[in-house]
Amino acid sequence: MSPKLLVRNLRKVFQIDEGFGRFSSITAIDSVNLEIKEGELVTIIGPSGCGKSTLLMILAGLYEKSSGEVLLDGHPIDGPGLDRGVVFQEFALFPWLTVRNNICFGLKMKGVPAAEHDGIVKHYLGMVKLDEFEKIFPHRLSGGMKQRVGIARALAYSPELLLMDEPFGALDAQTRTSLQQMLVDIWAETKKTILFVTHSVREAVFLSDRIVVLSRRPSKVRTIIDVKLPRPRVRLSEPFLRHEEELEALIAEEIGEDRSAGAAL
Amino acid sequence: MQRASEVTVPGGRMDARPGSRATPAYYLSAFLDNFLPLAFVLLLWEGVARMEFIHPALFPTVTEIFKKMWELTVEGIFLRDVAHSLARLLSSVFFAMIVGTLSGLLMGTSRWVERIFVPPLNFFLAIPGIAIFPIVILWFGLSEKAIIFTLAFEASLSITLNTWAGVKSVDASLINAGRALGCAGANLFYKILIPAALPAIITGYRQGFSRAWRILVAGEMLASIGTGIGYRIFEARAFLASDVMYAGVIVIGVLGFLLERVVLRSLEIFTVERWGMVREL
Numbered sequence: 001m002s003p004k005l006l007v008r009n010l011r012k013v014f015q016i017d018e019g020f021g022r023f024s025s026i027t028a029i030d031s032v033n034l035e036i037k038e039g040e041l042v043t044i045i046g047p048s049g050c051g052k053s054t055l056l057m058i059l060a061g062l063y064e065k066s067s068g069e070v071l072l073d074g075h076p077i078d079g080p081g082l083d084r085g086v087v088f089q090e091f092a093l094f095p096w097l098t099v100r101n102n103i104c105f106g107l108k109m110k111g112v113p114a115a116e117h118d119g120i121v122k123h124y125l126g127m128v129k130l131d132e133f134e135k136i137f138p139h140r141l142s143g144g145m146k147q148r149v150g151i152a153r154a155l156a157y158s159p160e161l162l163l164m165d166e167p168f169g170a171l172d173a174q175t176r177t178s179l180q181q182m183l184v185d186i187w188a189e190t191k192k193t194i195l196f197v198t199h200s201v202r203e204a205v206f207l208s209d210r211i212v213v214l215s216r217r218p219s220k221v222r223t224i225i226d227v228k229l230p231r232p233r234v235r236l237s238e239p240f241l242r243h244e245e246e247l248e249a250l251i252a253e254e255i256g257e258d259r260s261a262g263a264a265l
Numbered sequence: 266m267q268r269a270s271e272v273t274v275p276g277g278r279m280d281a282r283p284g285s286r287a288t289p290a291y292y293l294s295a296f297l298d299n300f301l302p303l304a305f306v307l308l309l310w311e312g313v314a315r316m317e318f319i320h321p322a323l324f325p326t327v328t329e330i331f332k333k334m335w336e337l338t339v340e341g342i343f344l345r346d347v348a349h350s351l352a353r354l355l356s357s358v359f360f361a362m363i364v365g366t367l368s369g370l371l372m373g374t375s376r377w378v379e380r381i382f383v384p385p386l387n388f389f390l391a392i393p394g395i396a397i398f399p400i401v402i403l404w405f406g407l408s409e410k411a412i413i414f415t416l417a418f419e420a421s422l423s424i425t426l427n428t429w430a431g432v433k434s435v436d437a438s439l440i441n442a443g444r445a446l447g448c449a450g451a452n453l454f455y456k457i458l459i460p461a462a463l464p465a466i467i468t469g470y471r472q473g474f475s476r477a478w479r480i481l482v483a484g485e486m487l488a489s490i491g492t493g494i495g496y497r498i499f500e501a502r503a504f505l506a507s508d509v510m511y512a513g514v515i516v517i518g519v520l521g522f523l524l525e526r527v528v529l530r531s532l533e534i535f536t537v538e539r540w541g542m543v544r545e546l
Contacts, residue, residue, distance in 0.1 A: 062441050080444045092442035095540045096460040105456075109447030139541025153446075 002074060004193045005059070005161060007034035010068035012054055028054045030218035031068070036195065041187050043196045043204040045247070046214030046222075047254045052197045053089075055219070056165045059195065060086045072161060082110050085154030089166040091146040093138040099125070099149050100134040106157035124152040127186055144175035148182070155190065164196045168203065177235075180206055184231070201251065205243045206233055213247070216254050223250065299526060325508045330515065333508035342497070347516060349492040350481060353409065357416035358470075358477050365421040365473065366466060369428020370454060373462070379429075386425060394419030394480045398487060412484040419480050420473030427472065431465020432458055464537045471529050478521050494520075 012029040028051040036042050044052045057063040059070060061080035070077040072084070085106075093102050103121050112120070125131050128148035138146055147167055154162060168176045180203060187194055198204050204211045208227050215222040225247065229239055307327050314326040321329075337343040371378040372386075398415050405411040435458060443457035459466070485495030494513050501509035537543045 057441075060441075060445055062444060080447070080449075082447045084445070086442070086445040088438050088442060090436070090438040092436075092438040094439065094442070094457070094460070095542050096463070096536070106446045109452075137540050 003035040004038040004040070004073065005034070005036040005195070006069070006071040007032055007055075007059070008069040008071075009033065010055070010058065010070065011066045012051070012058060012063070013066045027218035029058075030220050032214075032219065032221055034212065034221065036193060039191050039193055040209050041184075041194045041196065041207055042210050042212060043198050043208040044212045044214060045198055045201065045204045045251065046219060047216045047251060048199060050214045050216050050254075051219040052199075052214055053165050055214075056163050056195065056197045059161075060084055060163050062086075082106060082157055083160045085157070085159035085162045087147070087150050087154050087162070087164040087167045089169050091138075091143070091150050091170075093146055093149055093153070095138055098135050098137055099130065099141075102138065102149055103153045103156045106153065110157045112157065120156055124156050127155070127189070128152045128182065142175075143171050144179060147171065147179065151183070151186070155186070155192070160193065162192050162194045164194065166197050166199065169199070176203070183207065201244050201247045202235065205229070205240060205247065206235060211247065213250055213254075222254065322505065322507050325511060330508050330511045334512040334516070337509070337512065343512075343516070346492055346494045346497050346513075347520065350485065350494045351520070353412055353416065353485075353493065354474070354477055354481050357413040357481075358420050358473055360413075360417040361420035361424055361473050361477070362470060364417070365424025365469060366428050366459075368421075369425045369466075369469070370432055370458060370462075372425065372429040373432025373435075374454075374458065382425075386422065386429075389418075390422050390426065394476070395483050395487075398480075398484060402488070407488045407490065409490065412481065412488055412490065415484055416477040416480055420477040423472040423476055424466070424469040427465050427469025428462060431462035431469070434465070435461040464543050467529065467533055467537065470532075471525065474524055474529065475521065478517075478524070482517060 010029055010032040012027070014026045014028055016024050016026060018024055032055060044055065046052050054063060058065045059077065061077055061084070077084075094105065097105065100121050103124060104117050107117055107120060121134065122131070125134060128151055130145060130148055130152070133141065133145070133149075138149065141149065150167065168179050171179065183194075183196075184207060186192075196204075196207060198207075205227060211225040211227060213222045213225065214220070225243075227243060229237075229243065233240060311327040314321070314324050334343065368378075368382065372382050373379070394415050397418065398411070401411045401415050405414060439461050440453070440457060443453055448456050481493075482495035482498070485493035486499040488496075489499070490496055494517055498510050498513035501507075501513065533543070538545050
């Protein structure tokens with residue numbers, strides 16, 4: 001079976017305007033190769049500043065790639081599109097729209113008939129357990145609730161691929177844990193292909209079918225770990241902790257290298 | 266109004282927002298907040314004027330001024346003045362809103378437009394609108410057009426500046442979210458950038474109105490156009506009709522006040538404040 005998402009030799013070089021006429025360039029992503037199967041939940045993890053969010057933004061079409069190839073269902077990705085849903089770390093809900101209209105935004109852009117909006121909004125609000133909050137403006141919601149709306153908004157127009165950029169990074173520990181469980185439930189229900197960027201090893205082990213470990217900048221895929229833990233997963237079980245430890249060690253190694261090279265940066 | 270927004274408990278019930286259905290008590294308190302301080306000033310004025318420390322021709326009592334205002338109103342002169350002044354103000358600010366919002370949006374989104382527009386914008390912002398008025402009179406004569414052009418020029422600069430700054434400071438994640446949700450080109454403008462920059466755009470309108478309002482009065486005096494509050498004050502000077510002059514000044518103040526508190530403030534309450542984009546105090 002051909003992969004849902006194929007990333008080949010992806011490279012990203014940023015041109016940085018230093019001001020006063022000086023420019024410099026920085027290679028964020030050196031060469032990334034990746035294959036993701038239909039219905040997989042894959043997380044990308046790596047030392048901070050390694051370009052994992054950059055990778056996701058390129059897949060979302062929000063950043064341009066410098067070279068390489070990205071294919072979704074065999075078609076090259078060129079710019080943003082409604083075949084992908086994006087969930088942002090900063091939630092990025094539109095404050096001038098109610099929860100309902102935030103969720104409807106993608107539907108309208110996609111041209112889904114208005115008669116169907118009601119049903120769709122109810123369905124996804126139910127999925128993220130926010131049924132009563134349709135008419136509320138986002139500023140009145142807590143962080144966890146905002147991100148639940150963010151997830152509903154990204155799912156509502158049924159994209160092929162869900163891209164999540166450290167979506168729970170700004171949330172407190174309890175909210176984070178409960179949203180991780182909610183995401184796994186949603187994934188089981190919708191069978192979406194999900195690519196999830198995180199810096200939390202525990203989060204990665206809890207969520208993933210596979211974990212892509214990126215090297216420090218300029219990033220390459222260092223290794224891909226198959227998480228063979230049965231679901232539902234228990235965070236404090238022995239195999240879970242073993243996975244977590246292994247991954248921790250791998251990343252610590254990367255960060256260690258980063259430190260020794262840090263003086264040059 | 267902050268009290269009612271403490272309802273962010275997951276699964277909690279939402280209170281109805283007090284601003285969405287105003288109660289009589291709300292109107293009463295709004296009225297008192299706005300007019301009690303003014304009433305105090307007027308009362309003080311009346312008292313001081315009645316003591317006649319200053320010659321009544323220079324400093325008439327409030328009652329006399331209002332009596333004159335009433336006379337002028339009954340004669341139809343004042344209403345016509347107010348109507349003409351407002352028409353000039355509104356038509357020029359209307360043009361300025363269109364020009365200023367569009368140019369500010371373009372400046373905030375295109376690097377080239379920004380580069381080309383910034384130097385002239387800064388140059389013109391340094392010039393008081395009334396300074397170009399004599400030149401404008403050369404073009405348009407002592408006419409309605411000259412006043413409206415000068416006002417629109419003045420107001421559009423403020424609106425451009427604020428819109429530009431507002432668009433530049435729109436959170437990048439909102440733009441990214443808009444693009445990810447299928448917005449591009451014109452869609453990105455009116456679905457994302459305009460609402461996201463609205464707090465700054467409203468500030469621009471507010472500044473535009475007040476700058477235009479100031480110049481309007483001066484312009485009416487200079488253009489001797491025959492109507493308008495500014496003209497009325499200027500004309501009264503020739504007859505030492507101090508009550509008319511004071512009445513005119515008060516009307517200018519009241520109209521400016523109403524524009525700000527009723528029109529612009531309401532716009533703010535029903536948009537950016539309701540959306541939580543600016544703080545309610």
